[in-house]
Amino acid sequence: MDLTFTPEQQRLRAEAATWLAANMPDPPLASMDTADGFKAHRAWERQLHDAGWAVVAWPEEYGGRGLDLIEWLVFEEEYWRSGAPGRVGQNGLFLLGPTLMEHGTEEQRARFLPPMARADEIWCQGWSEPQAGSDLASLRSTARRDGEEWVLSGQKIWVSRGAFAEWMFGLFRSEPGSERHRGLSFILVPLDADGVDVRPIAQLDGETGFAEVFLDDVRVPADLCTVGHPGDGWRIAMSTAGFERGVSLRSPGRFLAPAERLVARWVESAGPGRPSARDEVLDAWMDAEAYRLYQYRTVSHVLEGGAVGFEASLNKLFWSQMDLHLHETALRLLGADAALAGDEAPDGGAWLDGFLFALAGPIYAGTNQIQRNIVAERVLDLPRSR
Ligand SMILES: Cc1cc2nc3c(=O)[nH]c(=O)nc-3n(C[C@H](O)[C@H](O)[C@H](O)COP(=O)(O)OP(=O)(O)OC[C@H]3O[C@@H](n4cnc5c(N)ncnc54)[C@H](O)[C@@H]3O)c2cc1C
Secondary structure, three states: OOOOOOHHHHHHHHHHHHHHHHHOOOOOOOOOOOHHHHHHHHHHHHHHHHOOOOOOOOOHHHOOOOOOHHHHHHHHHHHHHOOOOOOOOHHHHHHHHHHHHHHOOHHHHHHHHHHHHOOOOOEEEEOOEOOEOOOHHHOOOEEEEEOOEEEEEEEEEEEEOOOOOOEEEEEEEOOOOOOOOOOEEEEEEEOOOOOEEEEEEOOOOOOOOEEEEEEEEEEEEHHHHEEOOOOEHHHHHHHHHHHHHOOOOOOOHHHHHHHHHHHHHHHHHOOOOOOOOHHHHHHHHHHHHHHHHHHHHHHHHHHOOOOOOOHHHHHHHHHHHHHHHHHHHHHHHHHHHHHOOHHHOHHHHHHHHHHHHHOOOOOOOOOHHHHHHHHHHHHOOOOOOO
């Protein structure tokens, strides 16, 4: 792996930084977990799309720039360094999008990817159910085939951005009597269809970050809405989970930017009477930099034809713990100021918000306990614990 950036990559970095500096929303957008904030984030996504920055590594025909993954990492570093808003379309752009590129039909790619890139249709993920979180294979929602349609019934929970999104991708038991990972189908669901009832759930900060989605005989066209073959949904979902745990959802730029801001805060605040926290700040920055280098290596490996596989679970463990440590360090450094909100708060309250969200990192995308099981059994080949 060559860590020297080519002149083209450096030009891309400069172009992205210039565009972002000129177009940064001012004042910052309201939370995407509110109706107004969601609208404002959708408008930002469209602005990114129209300028060619929405999905730089997608083919041009679907709204991308046709760049490679190294160039995507470069763009991501500049994106997060500039302080640009979180990506409200991320479940589509970084999870379903790559899944459709790998497993979808040409018709599905042409129908779903361009409006996803333009944020005309925002997607959410409907996997978890009240009795099926870590043990996803025990899900109970069903898909019954009726001619050219699926008839969907059941309940999904913890659907991020479900309160405002247009479409949901989900897993359904489509073969009656099948068990566990067999007989599941990966199905796309329009949330405005008859029989869909979306009920918002407030998260820790009171905003509607989640929804429960109830499905009561919801009809969707089977050909258009099944990703992969009926009954093969588990394999497709595991490929999506690989994107979620691996590099695509959590690019290193996302952690490097706050790590650099933390170092700047420490430089500003260090002095007599202030907590030092020097070693912790250094550790947090080194972790972010190590993650960055590891991802450049992973992406180089993928570009040379390699695959990621179960190492995605190691990745997930690393970024979720790194994010938590980074924000705990920031809160310790800020002391009582960390509890301030609004204009009085350091960095507009971003550290406290970031900490609250980091608490969820060890849970979503598969809990860290489950990731440790996967690493033990599939990466290290240790015997199963039970
Ligand atoms: C911020 C956030 C966003 C989310 N977004 C979505 C979304 O968009 N779509 C969606 O479908 N879901 C989403 N989820 C749900 C998430 O995927 C689940 O919460 C997660 O899979 C855990 O499932 P559970 O909550 O049912 O916990 P459980 O499965 O009940 O687990 C409870 C605890 O027991 C542990 N545990 C369970 N089994 C084992 C085992 N075999 N070995 C060791 N420990 C075990 C778990 O690790 C966990 O600590 C989100 C969750 C959060 C927090």
